[in-house]
Amino acid sequence: MTQLVHAHPSGGYILEELHVGMAAEKIVDVTEDRIRLFAEASDDFNPVHLDEAYAARTAYRGRIAHGLLSAAFGSAVVGTILPGAGSIYVSQTLAFHFPVRIGDQVLIRITVISVDPESARVELNCEGFAGEKMVMDGIAVVRVPRRRKPQSR
Template sequence: MERSGLKGYTIDEINIGDTASFMKTISESDVYLFAGITGDNNPAHINQIEAEKGAFKGRIAHGILTAGLVSAVLGMRLPGPGTIYMGQELKFTKPVYFGDTITAKVTVEEKIKNKIVKLHTQCTNQQGEIVLDGYATVLPPKK
């Protein structure tokens, strides 16, 4: 079942296979704000001339900025408000360019000791290409 809204789902309300998603177009200002907050001013993200010399031939978003979209799903949709993010395995599979529209999707994979939820996490771009793949573990909110 696709989950949405601002309700925090408890462990008893979560089922294997439940999903939720969040979509955002990554802007230049998103990348610059993220660089300012984190101090990661790598030219691959903020210097077009230098980035054109690199592997991706232009500026790209920070991988962790993309991962932050997964955090938005976990904290606001599934399990939702009150969720404690415990861990994340990530694999960045393609670059995210300015202007890309990214969909972050989580799917419930497992309930551990009826306390912790393991979710498959994936981000795709507007062409449906996977740009991030991994797994998160969370502690859902209490009643």
């Protein structure tokens, strides 16, 4: 059973608070600015992302967002909602199914599929949707803090 959660008041869930079925979602607008800033941050200036005239002549018939930009939206959920602050990516598999375009809203859904108390790692199912279409999916392994530090007064 899936339980939709929001960001923990402390900023992140600890290992002992996580269980299979916890899920978090975030909707992100794909904009011209996001694509440009991602190109600059990643140094990926492929014209299929940035040049409409070029992209119009490709199989995509127009510009598409970087696949890893959509994956970065998943990273935002992992780093800020579930598990949240203190979690560290160990690995991520990804499959891209449909292109994402300027103007799309991408719904990212992250769901806990396993918790390993011994290694303090969780497996997360990562999905991205534009409208009804699943545009990407994969599995992340994330290391999670075991307990919070006491707050200093």
